[in-house]
Amino acid sequence: MRPEQYFDQPMLAPTIKDMRRVDYLYASALGFLSKEGKVYGGCRRKEYLRLVGTPESNPPSIEAYRKMLYGDYVGMAEVELAKKARIYVGDEVAVQDDEHKISGRIDLVIIDPQATTDPYIGIEHKSIQGYYSIQKKIQPPPGKAPETDMSHLAQVGFYAYVYRAAIKRWWLRYLARDSGQTAKHEVVLLGDGSLSTNGRLTGRNINDLFAWANSVHAAVATKSIPKQDFSLLLSPEQLKEMADQDELSKTDTEKVRKGHKVIKGDWRCTYCSYVQSCWANEKLPYDLTLQDALVKLGV
């Protein structure tokens, strides 16, 4: 082994996070399945493929591992700050739900020294970077509310459900690696199971989270691979729907409205470690081959 490879080796070695139950769903991969059959957050097929032990067709590169590690360190810095501020209660707190077979770890639990009731706060840290992410999650334009990622909401909603008797207050903290800005999204699990962030209803419910989880477990039990919940390449019809719902950038919306070709995929697929095997036998929009699509999407 060359001297510089010693730096890469620990990233590939098992860590405390790898000691989660591998036969359970990961809290960080969860999503919601609405009554209409729409999925928000994580892709069920991806968790299915992991649970049945399918080898990854696109495993993360060493650079991707390093990026994840840097993200972890940003969260760890906040844990150290909580210790210095003397509000630290615990970190990497294990969560295991045997009924729905889901496992995870709460990043940090702190105590609010001024609170007379419900002093504990459970925190999930997510590190982000770049103008668009910061604008969405930390500093939205005037009149716009910060956007909470649905996977992150599912993860914190799940922790809030499991620890509902002990911890009533939950924060999802977005930490910008490049600008140093932070923002907390306060997640509340309401009595009817619905989830709110910063006082606004999200439209998501804890029962939809368990519907998502149960559908993955049912697929594993019957060995029937779930359909793709997201699209590697969006079809003109999907793009039109997104443009109508104001889910595209201004430039893409204009292009779609003028009938121009827009090569765009869902980021979950472009970052997915199963992307090649998942889309190998699928017909893609614009009659693109998988290889051409991946090149155009920068995978």
Ligand code: SF4
């Ligand atoms: S490539 Fe996309 S649809 Fe397929 S498993 Fe990954 S995220 Fe799901």
